[in-house]
Amino acid sequence: MASYWRTPKPGRKIPFIKKSPVENPIMEPSIPTHFRCPISLDLMKDPVTVSTGITYDRHSIETWFEVGNQTCPVTNNVLKSEELIPNHSLRRMIQDWCVANRSLGIERIPTPRIPVTPIQVSELLSEIASASRRGDRARCRELVAKIKALGRESERNWRCIVSGGAGRVLSASFSELAAGSFDNSTSGVLEEILSALAACFPLDEEAHWHIGSPESLNSLVLILNCGDLAGRLNAVLMLKELVSSLDADRINVVADTDGLIEALVKLIEKPISPQTTKASLVTTFYLASSSEMTAVKFVEMGLVSLLLEILVDSDKSMCEKALAVLDGVLESKKGRETASDHSLAVPVLVKKMFRVSDMATGFAVSALWKLCKNYEQERGEGCLVEALQVGAFQKLLLLLQVGCTGTTKEKASELLKLLNGMRGRGECIETVDFKALKRPF
Structure with missing residues (x-):
């Protein structure tokens, strides 16, 4: 050797x-x-x-x-x-x-068990490539299942399989099989390949090229809509892996895939597992951040309301991802208008400034800043007054005293200036709640 x-x-x-x-x-x-x-x-x-x-x-x-x-x-x-x-x-x-x-x-x-050898891996991958070129779905599925079984035996086996080029071969097979007619047999082998590919992340540029083909993207959307629970999870994980490595122009190509945005919003609206929801949010973040047009499409599908509902009661990781997506869609005027009209938007953003994480604080401040900074041109003074009423001024002061850096500090300072100009027109809820009480001194 x-x-x-x-x-x-x-x-x-x-x-x-x-x-x-x-x-x-x-x-x-x-x-x-x-x-x-x-x-x-x-x-x-x-x-x-x-x-x-x-x-x-x-x-x-x-x-x-x-x-x-x-x-x-x-x-x-x-x-x-x-x-x-x-x-x-x-x-x-x-x-x-x-x-x-x-x-x-x-x-x-x-x-x-005897560990798999590079030669065995090469032979198996060669057979998979040959079976996919022939369109032999049954044989391809059988071989992919064998690859997965070998990988489950030990971490060493998976390393050997991945280093042997499994990501490139499996993604190419996915693309070739996706180009054919989509029926139950095709769906089964494609979901099997996705399951194996999920263990090969991160994929290289060649694999991304295969998965990013129109045929592959259309098949991923069909699996998102019609696949079993594991298939839908692996499909959204694949999309997350893909869009997180592409530039804005190529992400826009992915976003233009028919039915993709609708499928992602559906997974967020009707969650099947926390992992699937989080992967859907991350994928949505990259797509919505790539262009204002894409962000508007998500807003029109009701994404802002779904994100605010998630933020009301969710764990740290989910909060961070939901705030990141909300901050992204608020780059668009349509997103800001929709959020301004929602009764939960400002209170939830003010609440999430603390007690979640530094990352969540940054996204919450940024989102509130986007809602308030253009109030004169867009929505009047409503957001600023509402922010004052729910205690944003005090929380921003505390945030600057506790310490924040970079753009979060700049946006918090600018928000304080905007809110300070409105302090005579709104009153903090805490003060309103207790102003009628007699003080003991």
């Missing part, structure tokens, strides 16, 4: 050889030294031998290689390759020892 070495991955910790095991001889039997991995000093579950003849647990030595090491941890000799030879004899000895000590609470380690 040819030798190759990976560069260290950022954030990965380099494994080290422990000096001595910590044992409790009263609670458990002593593990024979040659059954322990020299790196982790734990009982080996999948012993493999490197070219120097030293045996390690597969997970430990593969982690050693992944961070860029090229030596044998014990001998410190440079290894000629990363080839790992399963040590079946030692593994059977370890299993026998586990069985012999079962009464002491030792569980028998299962026989490990």
Whole structure:
């Protein structure tokens, strides 16, 4: 096997050889030294031998290689390759020892599955590509299911599958099959491919090109509308992956796909799972932020009202995403007019300035600023007076005292100036509620 070495991955910790095991001889039997991995000093579950003849647990030595090491941890000799030879004899000895000590609470380690090889992955992907070109949906679905099964066996298998180019091959197969007639058999294989592709994120530019084809986008919309729960989730995850990597012009092409905006709004209006809703919101954010025309389409579909309803009672992550989308659609005049006419808009934005997250605070201030800054030309003084009545002035002062930076600070300061000019025309709700009470002093 040819030798190759990976560069260290950022954030990965380099494994080290422990000096001595910590044992409790009263609670458990002593593990024979040659059954322990020299790196982790734990009982080996999948012993493999490197070219120097030293045996390690597969997970430990593969982690050693992944961070860029090229030596044998014990001998410190440079290894000629990363080839790992399963040590079946030692593994059977370890299993026998586990069985012999079962009464002491030792569980028998299962026989490990043989990891998939790059050659096997290449052959499977080649068969998938060939089956999709022939239009053999049944065979393609069978092979994709096999790829998924291999990936589920271990994280290592998925890494091997992804590094073998699965994203490009599967996305090309999706595009080719999507070009044919759409029926139940097509829907089934396309949903199977989407399920496999979701484990290959992030996809490269070639894969994005295949998924961004008109045929693929039309099929994604059909799955969003007619697919099963898993299919709809994977379809919106694929759209999220696609639009988050494209420039504005290409996003506009995606947004022009017939029925796409309606399908996304439907998923937000009638949620099928929190993950699906969040992915739909992120996808909507990228689409609505790409052009005012697209934002207006979302507004006309009733998105502003849906977002405000989500913001009334939702978790931190959902709030952040809903505020981001609302801030995006308020770039359009139609979005600002719709939000100004909604009774929840200003109170909800003021409420979400605190106690969610810094990100939510930034979006809430930005959205309120967009509603108020053009009040003279668009909606009169209603938003400013309403903001004063629900305590925006006090909250913005507190926000600046607590500390905020960048554009959030600039917009909060500008909002305070606008509100200060209106303070004689509106009164904070807290003051109105208690002005009739007699003070005890």
